[in-house]
Structures are given as C-alpha cells and as structure tokens.
Amino acid sequence: MTVVVGNPKPASRTLTAAKLLASALAPQSEPTVLDLVTLGPALLGWGDPAVAEAVRTVRESQVAIFASPTFKATYTGLLKLFLEQFDGGTGLADVVAVPLMLGAGPTHALAPDLLLKPVLTEIGATTALPGLYLSDRTFSEDGAIERYAGRWRPVLTALASKVSGGEVANHA
Amino acid sequence: MTVVVGNPKPASRTLTAAKLLASALAPQSEPTVLDLVTLGPALLGWGDPAVAEAVRTVRESQVAIFASPTFKATYTGLLKLFLEQFDGGTGLADVVAVPLMLGAGPTHALAPDLLLKPVLTEIGATTALPGLYLSDRTFSEDGAIERYAGRWRPVLTALASKVSGGEVANHA
Amino acid sequence: MTVVVGNPKPASRTLTAAKLLASALAPQSEPTVLDLVTLGPALLGWGDPAVAEAVRTVRESQVAIFASPTFKATYTGLLKLFLEQFDGGTGLADVVAVPLMLGAGPTHALAPDLLLKPVLTEIGATTALPGLYLSDRTFSEDGAIERYAGRWRPVLTALASKVSGGEVANHA
Amino acid sequence: MTVVVGNPKPASRTLTAAKLLASALAPQSEPTVLDLVTLGPALLGWGDPAVAEAVRTVRESQVAIFASPTFKATYTGLLKLFLEQFDGGTGLADVVAVPLMLGAGPTHALAPDLLLKPVLTEIGATTALPGLYLSDRTFSEDGAIERYAGRWRPVLTALASKVSGGEVANHA
Numbered sequence: 152m153t154v155v156v157g158n159p160k161p162a163s164r165t166l167t168a169a170k171l172l173a174s175a176l177a178p179q180s181e182p183t184v185l186d187l188v189t190l191g192p193a194l195l196g197w198g199d200p201a202v203a204e205a206v207r208t209v210r211e212s213q214v215a216i217f218a219s220p221t222f223k224a225t226y227t228g229l230l231k232l233f234l235e236q237f238d239g240g241t242g243l244a245d246v247v248a249v250p251l252m253l254g255a256g257p258t259h260a261l262a263p264d265l266l267l268k269p270v271l272t273e274i275g276a277t278t279a280l281p282g283l284y285l286s287d288r289t290f291s292e293d294g295a296i297e298r299y300a301g302r303w304r305p306v307l308t309a310l311a312s313k314v315s316g317g318e319v320a321n322h323a
Numbered sequence: 324m325t326v327v328v329g330n331p332k333p334a335s336r337t338l339t340a341a342k343l344l345a346s347a348l349a350p351q352s353e354p355t356v357l358d359l360v361t362l363g364p365a366l367l368g369w370g371d372p373a374v375a376e377a378v379r380t381v382r383e384s385q386v387a388i389f390a391s392p393t394f395k396a397t398y399t400g401l402l403k404l405f406l407e408q409f410d411g412g413t414g415l416a417d418v419v420a421v422p423l424m425l426g427a428g429p430t431h432a433l434a435p436d437l438l439l440k441p442v443l444t445e446i447g448a449t450t451a452l453p454g455l456y457l458s459d460r461t462f463s464e465d466g467a468i469e470r471y472a473g474r475w476r477p478v479l480t481a482l483a484s485k486v487s488g489g490e491v492a493n494h495a
Numbered sequence: 496m497t498v499v500v501g502n503p504k505p506a507s508r509t510l511t512a513a514k515l516l517a518s519a520l521a522p523q524s525e526p527t528v529l530d531l532v533t534l535g536p537a538l539l540g541w542g543d544p545a546v547a548e549a550v551r552t553v554r555e556s557q558v559a560i561f562a563s564p565t566f567k568a569t570y571t572g573l574l575k576l577f578l579e580q581f582d583g584g585t586g587l588a589d590v591v592a593v594p595l596m597l598g599a600g601p602t603h604a605l606a607p608d609l610l611l612k613p614v615l616t617e618i619g620a621t622t623a624l625p626g627l628y629l630s631d632r633t634f635s636e637d638g639a640i641e642r643y644a645g646r647w648r649p650v651l652t653a654l655a656s657k658v659s660g661g662e663v664a665n666h667a
Numbered sequence: 668m669t670v671v672v673g674n675p676k677p678a679s680r681t682l683t684a685a686k687l688l689a690s691a692l693a694p695q696s697e698p699t700v701l702d703l704v705t706l707g708p709a710l711l712g713w714g715d716p717a718v719a720e721a722v723r724t725v726r727e728s729q730v731a732i733f734a735s736p737t738f739k740a741t742y743t744g745l746l747k748l749f750l751e752q753f754d755g756g757t758g759l760a761d762v763v764a765v766p767l768m769l770g771a772g773p774t775h776a777l778a779p780d781l782l783l784k785p786v787l788t789e790i791g792a793t794t795a796l797p798g799l800y801l802s803d804r805t806f807s808e809d810g811a812i813e814r815y816a817g818r819w820r821p822v823l824t825a826l827a828s829k830v831s832g833g834e835v836a837n838h839a
Contacts, residue, residue, distance in 0.1 A: 159711065192708035195675065195745070222751045224605060224789040229711070231744030239739060258604040261568060264441045265609050266782070272436050272453045273740040277478055279451030281444045306449055309481045331539065364536035367503065367573070394579045396617040396777060401539070403572030411567060430776040433740060437781050438610070445568040608785045616780050616797045621822055623795030625788045650793055653825045 152182040153212040157219040157230025161188050165253050168290045169218035172251060172283065175300030176214070176307055183208060187233050194232040206236050213311040214247045217271060220287065221254035225266045234270055241275045247310050248276035253287040260284040279306055324354040325384040329391040329402025333360050337425050340462045341390035344423060344455065347472030348386070348479055355380060359405050366404040378408050385483040386419045389443060392459065393426035397438045406442055413447045419482050420448035425459040432456040451478055496526040497556040501563040501574025505532050509597050512634045513562035516595060516627065519644030520558070520651055527552055531577050538576040550580050557655040558591045561615060564631065565598035569610045578614055585619045591654050592620035597631040604628040623650055668698040669728040673735040673746025677704050681769050684806045685734035688767060688799065691816030692730070692823055699724060703749050710748040722752050729827040730763045733787060736803065737770035741782045750786055757791045763826050764792035769803040776800040795822055 152173050158165040166186055173182035185205050193199035209215050217234075219226035237243060250267040252259070263282020272278050280303045285295055324345050330337040338358055345354035357377050365371035381387050389406075391398035409415060422439040424431070435454020444450050452475045457467055496517050502509040510530055517526035529549050537543035553559050561578075563570035581587060594611040596603070607626020616622050624647045629639055668689050674681040682702055689698035701721050709715035725731050733750075735742035753759060766783040768775070779798020788794050796819045801811055 188711075192711060195704075195708060195711075223747075223753075223755060223786050225747075225786055228744040228747030228749075228751055231739075231741075231747055233744075235738045235744055237739075256601065258601045260602040261441070261605040261609065264444050265437065265605065268440075269433070269436045270739050270741055277451055278453075279449055279478070279482070281450075306451070306482065310451070310478065360539075364539060367532075367536060367539075395575075395581075395583060395614050397575075397614055400572040400575030400577075400579055403567075403569075403575055405572075407566045407572055409567075429772065429774045432774040433777040433781065437777065442567050442569055605785070608788050609781065612784075613777070613780045621795055622797075623793055623822070623826070625794075650795070650826065654795070654822065 152177050152180060153209055153215040154182045154184045155209060155215055155217045155230070155233065156184065156186045157217070157227045157233065159188050159227065159229050161186055163220070164287050164290075165218050165220050168253055168285055168287070168296070169216050169251055171291065172216055172249070172296050172300065175296050176249070176304055182216075183212070185209070187229050190233070194229070194236070197236070202233075202236055205233070209246065210237070210242065212246055214249065214307060215243075216249045216251055217267065218251040218253075219267065221252050221259045221262055224259050225262055226252060231270070234274060237274045239274060243271065243274045243276035246276050247280075247307060248278050249280050250278065250282040251285070252282065253285045253290065255287060257284075257286070277310060279310055324349050324352060325381050325387040326354045326356045327381060327387055327389045327402070327405065328356065328358045329389070329399045329405065331360050331399065331401050333358055335392070336459050336462075337390050337392050340425055340457055340459070340468070341388050341423055343463065344388055344421070344468050344472065347468050348421070348476055354388075355384070357381070359401050362405070366401070366408070369408070374405075374408055377405070381418065382409075382414065384418055386421065386479060387415075388421045388423050389439065390423040390425070391439065393424050393431045393434055396431050397434055398424060403442070406446060409446045411446060415443065415446045415448035418448050419452075419479060420450050421452050422450065422454040423457070424454065425457045425462065427459055429456075429458070449482060451482055496521050496524060497553050497559040498526045498528045499553060499559055499561045499574070499577065500528065500530045501561070501571045501577065503532050503571065503573050505530055507564070508631050508634075509562050509564050512597055512629055512631070512640070513560050513595055515635065516560055516593070516640050516644065519640050520593070520648055526560075527556070529553070531573050534577070538573070538580070541580070546580055549577070553590065554581070554586065556590055558593065558651060559587075560593045560595050561611065562595040562597070563611065565596050565603045565606055568603050569606055570596060575614070578618060581618045583618060587615065587618045587620035590620050591624075591651060592622050593624050594622065594626040595629070596626065597629045597634065599631055601630070621654060623654055668693050668696060669725050669731040670698045670700045671725060671731055671733050671746070671749065672700065672702045673733070673743045673749065675704055675743065675745050677702055679736070680803050680806075681734050681736050684769055684801055684803070684812070685732050685767055687807065687812050688732055688765070688816065691812050692765070692820055698732075699728070701725070703745050706749070710745070710752070713752070718749075718752055721749070725762065726753075726758065728762055730765065730823060731759075732765045732767055733783065734767040734769070735783065737768050737775045737778055740775050741778055742768060747786070750790060753790045755790060759787065759790045759792035762792050763796075763823060764794050765796050766794065766798040767801070768798065769801045769806065771803055773800075773802070793826060795826055
C-alpha cells in the first residue's frame with residue numbers, strides 16, 4: 152500500500168492520519184509514504200526523475216491512499232499537480248484509490264466524494280471505497296478511521312487480490 | 324442483478340441501454356427490471372407496498388444499475404424520489420451500484436461521476452465502477468457498453484462474490 | 496420575490512426558513528410562496544395547468560429562492576421534478592435564483608453550491624449569490640440568515656433592478 | 668478587469684481565450700494579465716512578494732476571469748495553488764469572478780460550473796456568471812465567446828458598478 156500526502160507542510164497531520172488509515176486497512180504491512188512536498192518545484196514541470204519514480208511507485212501499488220488537507224473547500228493544488236503527472240484514463244488503472252481529506256470542522260465533509268474521488272476516477276483508478284473525511288483535531292481518537300476500516304476492509308481485500316491476480320489489468 | 328430505470332417515459336431507451344449493460348456485465352443471468360415510472364405517485368410518499376417491494380428487491384441485489392436520462396444536466400427527480408426511500412448510510416450497504424446516464428450529446432458526460440455516484444455512495448452502496456455516460460442515439464452500436472463491461476467486469480465479479488459471501492455485510 | 500419549497504411535508508421548516516430569508520433579502524415585500532408538495536402527482540407528468548401556472552410565476556419573478564431539505568446529501572427529488580418543467584438554458588433566464596438548503600447538521604454544507612446551484616445555472620438562472628445552508632434546528636435564531644442577507648442584499652438589488660429594466664433579457 | 672491564467676505553459680491558448688473573453692465582456696478597457704506560470708515555485712509557499720502583488724491585483728479588480736485548461740477533467744493544480752493564497756471567505760469579496768475552462772472536446776463541459784466555480788465562491792467571490800467552457804481548437808472562431816458576452820455583459824455591468832460604488836464591500 153502507498154500513501155500519497157498532498158500537504159504543503161512536511162510531516163503533517165495529514166500524513167499521520169493517512170498512515171493510521173493505511174495501518175487500519177492493512178495491519179500486516181508497512182505502507183510506502185510519498186510526502187509530495189519533498190518533490191518540490193519539480194511538480195510544476197514534466198520529466199523530473201524523482202517525480203517519475205514517485206508516479207511509478209503509485210502505479211505499481213495495489214492500493215493507494217490519496218490524502219489532502221481541505222484548502223478552500225477542496226483538495227490541495229499540490230496533490231493536483233502530482234495527479235497531473237499520470238496518464239489520463241489509464242494512469243491508475245491497476246490501483247484501488249482511497250480518497251482521504253482532513254478539515255478543521257465538518258462543513259466540508261462532502262469534498263472527498265464530490266471533488267477528490269472524481270479526479271481519481273478520471274485517471275482510471277478503481278474508487279470502490281467512499282471518501283473519508285476526518286477532523287484534523289480528533290482523528291487519532293474519535294474512532295472514525297477504525298469504523299471506516301472495519302466497514303471497508305473486506306471490499307479492499309477482495310479487490311486487491313483480484314488486482315494482484317492480474318485479472319483487473321486486462322484492458323486497453 | 325437489478326436494473327433501476329428513472330425515466331418518466333415507460334420502456335425508454337434508458338431502459339434498453341441499462342438492460343444491454345446488465346447483459347454485458349453478467350451475460351449468464353437475466354436482470355430484474357424496475358421501471359420506476361410504473362410506481363407512479365406512490366413515490367411521492369412513504370409506506371406504499373409496491374415501493375417497499377421495489378426497495379427490497381434492490382437491497383437484496385448483489386449488483387444494481389441505476390439508470391437515468393440527463394435532465395437539466397443531472398439525473399432525474401424520478402430516480403431521486405426512489406433513492407429517498409432507502410435508509411441513509413446503510414440502505415444500499417450490500418449492493419454494488421453502477422451509475423448509468425444517457426444524454427443527447429457528450430456535454431454532460433461528467434454527470435454520472437460528479438452527481439449520480441455520490442448519492443449512491445451516500446446511501447451506503449459500493450460504487451466501485453466509474454459512472455458510464457452513453458449517447459442515447461448511438462449506444463446500441465457504438466461499442467461503449469462493451470468496452471466498459473470488458474474493463475470492469477472483473478472488478479464486479481470480485482466484489483459480487485465477496486458480497487455474496489457475507490463478508491461485506493458485517494457493519495453497524 | 497418567489498419562494499419555491501421542495502419539501503415533501505407541507506408547511507415545513509424549509510418553508511419557514513425560506514420565508515425568513517425572503518424577508519431578510521427584501522424586507523418591504525411579501526413573497527409568493529409555492530409549496531411544491533401541493534402540486535402533487537401532477538409534477539410527474541407534463542402539461543398540468545397548475546404546474547404551468549407555478550412555472551410561469553417563477554419565470555416572471557425577479558428573484559426566486561429555491562429551498563430544499565437535504566435528503567441523501569442533496570436536494571429533493573420533489574424539487575428536481577419541478578425544475579424539470581422549465582426549458583433548458585432559458586427557463587430561468589430573467590430570474591436571480593438563490594439556492595437554499597437545510598440540514599440536521601453541518602456535514603452537507605457544500606451541497607447548495609456543488610449540487611443545487613449548478614442545476615439552476617443549467618436552466619439559465621443568474622446564480623449570483625452563494626448557496627446558503629442552514630441548520631434546520633437553529634435557523635430562526637442563529638443569525639445565519641441575517642448575515643447572509645446583509646452581505647448579499649446589495650448584489651441582489653443591483654441585479655434585480657437590471658433585470659426589471661429588461662437589460663438582462665436580450666439573449667437568444 | 669484582470670485575467671488569471673492557470674496553464675503551466677506560458678502564453679498558452681488559455682491565455683489567448685481569456686483575453687478574448689475579457690475584450691468581449693469589457694471592450695473599452697485593456698485587461699491586466701497574470702500568467703501564473705511566471706510566478707513559478709513561489710506558488711508552492713507563502714509570503715513571496717511577487718505572489719502577494721498578484722493577489723493584491725486580483726483583490727482590487729472589479730472583475731477577474733479565472734482561466735484554466737482541463738487536466739484530468741478539472742482545473743489545474745497551478746490555478747489552485749494561486750487560489751490558496753487568498754483568505755478563505757473574504758479573499759475575493761469585492762470581485763466578480765468568471766470561471767473559464769478550455770478542453771479538447773465537449774465531454775468536460777460541466778467542469779467550470781461543478782468544479783471551478785465553487786472554489787471561487789468559497790473564497791468569497793460573486794460568481795454571478797455561469798462557467799464558460801470552450802473548445803481549445805475552435806474558440807477563436809466558433810462564436811461561443813461572443814454569445815456568452817452578449818448574454819452576460821449586462822449582468823456584469825450592473826454588478827461592477829455596484830461594486831465600484833462600494834455597496835458590495837460592507838460586510839464582515
């Protein structure tokens with residue numbers, strides 16, 4: 152599993168929450184973490200080797216969590232810059248993508264499903280799980296991550312095994 | 324598999340397209356078809372037995388296609404009335420829901436993913452497949468249904484077997 | 496000003512809130528109220544005289560508030576049925592449309608701007624004001640209506656006078 | 668009028684189209700053009716003087732066109748980075764913001780109203796005009812800019828005069 156973090160602050164609460172979610176969804180494995188801010192200005196162009204390597208890591212993941220704080224009621228420009236590095240339609244063709252957003256209060260709770268998930272879908276990901284929206288103040292103790300993981304882990308397991316078996320990959 | 328058709332005209336092209344999609348996704352089985360317009364004014368209230376029976380049919384389906392023409396750039400009020408009959412969060416908890424919309428031209432092609440899918444997600448469905456948007460003039464011959472089914476059938480199969488095994492159902 | 500209420504319960508809190516908003520936006524005038532549920536099953540078809548009369552009332556309004564409770568994280572099917580009675584692109588061409596939604600908690604606060612406003616825009620309305628989302632428990636005393644009206648009344652006044660002067664109406 | 672261009676390629680067709688739209692909406696004046704790519708990596712942080720100056724220019728505009736190509740079915744990360752530099756709720760409080768997107772085909776035509784406009788609304792802009800979506804191949808000759816300007820110029824004029832008179836600015 153890979154965790155992609157689109158917070159302009161390094162080592163953010165977004166990253167902490169995304170890692171907790173990864174653990175809850177796949178307790179037995181350690182996720183690869185991509186803290187996008189470390190890629191820096193290379194994200195503003197195309198062809199940077201470190202960016203290409205990050206893209207490859209995500210493409211080859213069975214499951215990737217795409218995590219962002221809520222800025223202006225939606226995901227960050229930093230995360231979007233990274234998503235623009237993938238091929239449209241097929242860039243995430245073999246990946247189950249999980250949209251995760253954190254906000255200070257509940258008013259933007261629709262953003263993961265209405266805004267972040269569609270862009271992942273557009274890049275070809277299997278977005279089988281609903282978006283998860285967490286309070287950036289209480290996520291480590293409010294139980295939301297555990298409830299979500301308990302509800303959706305079986306779906307993820309079913310899909311990941313299918314993907315790894317290569318059956319999902321047979322498409323144009 | 325169940326096909327839910329939210330076109331105010333009975334036996335519409337929406338219904339024809341939804342049945343073709345059902346066949347392409349599950350060639351070996353005959354779908355149950357719910358043409359919502361036949362439920363009529365009962366959808367404006369709560370507690371009608373025929374509506375309750377239709378809701379039960381959908382709830383007990385492993386897979387349901389929710390099909391609508393595009394009216395004012397989104398799905399129909401008729402379909403929404405039916406969706407309001409389900410319990411929020413859990414009403415479609417054991418169902419893999421496939422959003423399908425038809426339109427006269429391509430300008431509303433984002434509507435299934437941005438508008439119809441989120442309401443299905445809200446009712447608790449597993450919306451693992453992207454929305455499908457079809458031309459209501461060419462869908463029977465343009466190959467879009469077949470391409471979509473070829474790409475997504477393995478995902479549906481993986482999920483449906485998981486759901487039928489009951490592993491998805493264990494949640495509050 | 497006209498108030499359109501899409502709550503399946505007659506004389507709802509949605510209606511009360513919409514009337515309060517109308518008063519706050521135009522203190523000197525009494526709004527016309529259309530409680531859509533009173534139109535009943537006629538909304539499921541086309542050509543009903545009472546529905547046509549309601550459509551005409553809205554078309555001829557300088558300002559119309561479109562009010563809905565939040566069902567499944569979006570506006571109601573009842574309201575959508577009514578909106579489907581207007582001509583696409585031009586049906587609300589001379590109307591400044593104000594999207595209003597009420598919900599039990601803040602989690603669906605993005606729905607007026609992301610979901611209700613676009614359908615009003617699609618029908619040709621001038622949607623110059625942001626969507627307003629109110630708590631259905633506290634709206635009569637929490638000050639949200641007054642703050643919104645204080646902020647946006649000047650914009651409405653500027654537009655309404657322009658519309659009434661006919662300058663907005665010159666379009667294909 | 669100010670034109671904000673969020674295309675990672677400098678001097679893009681997006682810029683050309685935005686300038687044509689500016690001319691059509693306000694024929695008598697020359698717009699200020701901000702080609703965001705020239706701000707470069709400074710957009711990834713906060714506090715850069717050139718970015719602050721660009722923000723100030725937009726804040727003090729009566730009307731601003733926000734223009735973006737369509738990447739992954741939505742506006743660019745580059746444009747979002749710039750929007751994140753504004754204060755939430757009030758950053759565009761005195762600005763009438765016009766959402767403009769260009770795409771290779773019509774399939775993403777809903778993006779300006781469903782995706783770009785809400786973020787401008789969130790920052791406090793008056794988004795009275797509908798989103799405009801243009802073909803990046805035919806915009807200079809297909810008449811879409813002229814039709815849009817002819818339809819919406821009166822609304823813009825009414826609002827801009829109101830804003831310049833300071834009546835819109837009285838808010839918390």
